[in-house]
Amino acid sequence: MERDKVFSGKTAIVTGASSGIGRAMALTLAKAGAAVVIHARRKDRLEKLPGEIAAQGGKALAVEARKWLVANGLIKIERSGKESPHFG
Numbered sequence: 001m002e003r004d005k006v007f008s009g010k011t012a013i014v015t016g017a018s019s020g021i022g023r024a025m026a027l028t029l030a031k032a033g034a035a036v037v038i039h040a041r042r043k044d045r046l047e048k049l050p051g052e053i054a055a056q057g058g059k060a061l062a063v064e065a066r067k068w069l070v071a072n073g074l075i076k077i078e079r080s081g082k083e084s085p086h087f088g
Contacts, residue, residue, distance in 0.1 A: 004031070004032065005032060006032050006033065007029060007033045007034035008032075008033030008034075009033070010033070010035070011036070011037065012026075012034040012035070012036050012037070013036075013037045013039065014026040014036055014037070014038050014039065016039075016040055017036075017038035017039060017040045017046065017062075018038075018040035018042040018045035019045060026038050026049060026053065026060065027052065027053065027056070030053040030056060030058030030059070030060060031056055033058075034058075035058070035061075036058070036059070036060045037060075037061045037063060038050070038061070038062050039062075039064075039065060040064070040065060041064070041065040046064060047062060049062060
């Protein structure tokens with residue numbers, strides 16, 4: 001294993017990945033060989049990051065926070081399109 005690919009074969013989950021420290025961590029982990037699952041609220045910024053990671057030779061999957069919350073039953077979308085918290 002190359003020294004700079006210490007996370008090769010590993011998967012990392014990074015929250016807050018659309019900017020700042022979260023974005024830097026996602027890029028760094030990908031450069032170190034990890035496949036990264038990136039998570040954030042700001043969809044517009046989040047959607048750009050997988051392309052940047054791929055350009056470095058890495059792998060990334062972007063998951064928008066709202067979709068994750070819905071998929072895990074923490075937010076319920078009503079027929080009207082309104083969101084309501086749903087905790088159990």
